[in-house]
Amino acid sequence: xxxxxxxxxxIKNGHQTYLPNLTIDCAIFGYHEQxxxxxxAKWKGLDGYSMxxxxxxxxxxxxxxxxxxxxxxxxxxxxxxxxFYTFGDSEFRSQNQKYxxxxxxxxxxxxxxxxxxxxxxxxxxxxxxxDILTEQYVWEDIKKVPKLLFDxxxxxxxxxxHMRINLYHQPIGYTLLEKKFTLPEIQSxxxxxxxxxxxxxNFPKKLMSLGLxxxxxxxxxxxxxxxxxxxxxxxxxxxxxxxxGIVLVV
Amino acid sequence: xxxxxxxxxxIKNGHQTYLPNLTIDCAIFGYHEQxxxxxxAKWKGLDGYSMxxxxxxxxxxxxxxxxxxxxxxxxxxxxxxxxFYTFGDSEFRSQNQKYxxxxxxxxxxxxxxxxxxxxxxxxxxxxxxxDILTEQYVWEDIKKVPKLLFDxxxxxxxxxxHMRINLYHQPIGYTLLEKKFTLPEIQSxxxxxxxxxxxxxNFPKKLMSLGLxxxxxxxxxxxxxxxxxxxxxxxxxxxxxxxxGIVLVV
DNA sequence: CTTTATTGCGTTATTATTACGCAATAAAAG
DNA sequence: CTTTTATTGCGTAATAATAACGCAATAAAG
Numbered sequence: 001x002x003x004x005x006x007x008x009x010x011i012k013n014g015h016q017t018y019l020p021n022l023t024i025d026c027a028i029f030g031y032h033e034q035x036x037x038x039x040x041a042k043w044k045g046l047d048g049y050s051m052x053x054x055x056x057x058x059x060x061x062x063x064x065x066x067x068x069x070x071x072x073x074x075x076x077x078x079x080x081x082x083x084f085y086t087f088g089d090s091e092f093r094s095q096n097q098k099y100x101x102x103x104x105x106x107x108x109x110x111x112x113x114x115x116x117x118x119x120x121x122x123x124x125x126x127x128x129x130x131d132i133l134t135e136q137y138v139w140e141d142i143k144k145v146p147k148l149l150f151d152x153x154x155x156x157x158x159x160x161x162h163m164r165i166n167l168y169h170q171p172i173g174y175t176l177l178e179k180k181f182t183l184p185e186i187q188s189x190x191x192x193x194x195x196x197x198x199x200x201x202n203f204p205k206k207l208m209s210l211g212l213x214x215x216x217x218x219x220x221x222x223x224x225x226x227x228x229x230x231x232x233x234x235x236x237x238x239x240x241x242x243x244x245g246i247v248l249v250v
Numbered sequence: 251x252x253x254x255x256x257x258x259x260x261i262k263n264g265h266q267t268y269l270p271n272l273t274i275d276c277a278i279f280g281y282h283e284q285x286x287x288x289x290x291a292k293w294k295g296l297d298g299y300s301m302x303x304x305x306x307x308x309x310x311x312x313x314x315x316x317x318x319x320x321x322x323x324x325x326x327x328x329x330x331x332x333x334f335y336t337f338g339d340s341e342f343r344s345q346n347q348k349y350x351x352x353x354x355x356x357x358x359x360x361x362x363x364x365x366x367x368x369x370x371x372x373x374x375x376x377x378x379x380x381d382i383l384t385e386q387y388v389w390e391d392i393k394k395v396p397k398l399l400f401d402x403x404x405x406x407x408x409x410x411x412h413m414r415i416n417l418y419h420q421p422i423g424y425t426l427l428e429k430k431f432t433l434p435e436i437q438s439x440x441x442x443x444x445x446x447x448x449x450x451x452n453f454p455k456k457l458m459s460l461g462l463x464x465x466x467x468x469x470x471x472x473x474x475x476x477x478x479x480x481x482x483x484x485x486x487x488x489x490x491x492x493x494x495g496i497v498l499v500v
Numbered sequence: 501c502t503t504t505a506t507t508g509c510g511t512t513a514t515t516a517t518t519a520c521g522c523a524a525t526a527a528a529a530g
Numbered sequence: 531c532t533t534t535t536a537t538t539g540c541g542t543a544a545t546a547a548t549a550a551c552g553c554a555a556t557a558a559a560g
């Protein structure tokens with residue numbers, strides 16, 4: 001949405017294009033400088049941050065809508081994106097909204113449920129683009145997230161919980177990294193997400209024994225010590241593990 | 251819904267009371283004669299079975315709606331009920347419906363997404379009540395479920411999957427049994443749900459070591475052999491295990 | 501009183517997880 | 531060019547968890 005005209009059309013007749021009473025909201029996680037970060041948006045006119053979201057078009061499959069919304073906000077395609085919960089319980093989600101700046105009869109003032117998705121993206125590849133509705137986007141360390149708009153704190157908590165649980169069943173962590181990564185890098189990532197230290201010697205052993213990572217033969221020169229090797233994820237083995245439902249206890 | 255008048259009012263003006271484009275559908279699981287069964291409904295006018303469902307009232311919290319719908323269908327309250335996925339991808343869920351028996355402009359012909367819940371109930375306590383829309387309810391062994399209406403086969407598969415996964419994280423199995431049960435009973439239940447045999451000696455050992463079940467001191471006389479003891483679930487320990495997120499590998 | 505089927509309790513074997521020790525090595529400092 | 535420093539990579543031992551199984555106890559039926 002670029003122009004004021006488009007916005008006004010959306011406010012007035014958006015319900016002809018989109019399903020009312022329902023949004024998709026997305027916790028977009030990135031990893032940078034040993035921190036797990038979440039992408040937050042500041043809306044013009046509203047005082048505070050929330051996670052990005054959007055509406056489902058009338059004949060659009062749900063997962064297509066989720067991917068479209070993610071692409072609109074981050075320019076990313078084909079990233080790890082997973083539905084985790086649908087929200088309709090909080091006070092905010094049980095009744096109509098009191099957005100003073102909207103016409104009294106706008107479809108946007110109706111009650112909205114929210115289908116929650118979370119995405120794991122490569123932090124450095126995200127290019128956010130502010131539009132006429134959003135003042136700015138910020139990456140916030142999940143340990144420093146302020147009070148968010150609506151029920152988005154609860155939503156973020158639940159997204160994190162599902163993501164961490166999933167980390168034990170699917171080796172999804174690599175989706176936050178570059179194609180090639182060192183063992184210390186992926187270990188540090190897991191330590192950050194799980195919030196606990198892992199043994200430097202046992203962790204790679206597990207990944208190797210499952211066949212999830214492959215040695216590329218290359219090394220990366222970083223600092224005054226032995227150069228660590230570069231590894232890649234084995235997509236074939238990964239898919240197999242997902243199918244068989246491994247439990248990666250690290 | 252009891253009378254034809256109510257039905258017609260619902261078809262015509264239901265969208266004033268309920269949110270459109272969205273249903274709650276519920277896989278209701280029961281356990282009987284060593285079989286895991288699911289409650290299916292046959293609709294008048296439609297040729298085939300589906301899982302029970304309903305609409306969310308305009309200002310009704312989502313979980314309240316789910317519990318209300320469960321109660322309407324089974325007369326049960328305060329049972330284990332859990333949301334697992336929201337469906338909006340299948341062809342059926344991506345476009346408007348062609349229900350010939352409904353007026354062309356009925357809100358019920360609009361596209362509907364479905365929020366999937368599953369419930370674990372005590373089979374013998376369920377009293378289904380057919381109404382003007384449902385011809386009959388049947389309990390079907392999950393191994394013999396026929397082709398269902400809409401996308402309900404996919405929905406059932408996903409419900410089962412989530413339930414089985416959850417069984418490893420939360421000791422939810424007992425919700426399918428009577429208050430007091432024998433060790434062979436609960437073991438047989440787990441074997442049925444997980445579809446694999448468990449060791450008769452190791453299984454109770456695990457439940458006992460976690461403190462999840464308590465010996466009542468009573469026994470039950472059943473047949474030509476030693477009478478098995480009756481156990482109950484320790485709700486306090488159960489809640490603690492849920493909170494701490496145990497992994498019950500059996 | 502004997503037979504039969506099944507329960508309850510134990511012990512042992514196997515496997516997985518956790519905890520460390522130490523040599524290899526790359527870059528910087530002397 | 532040698533030494534220092536920080537970190538990597540590989541191994542092995544200690545511990546814990548899981549799986550496998552033997553046998554006595556016992557309730558009902560013949």
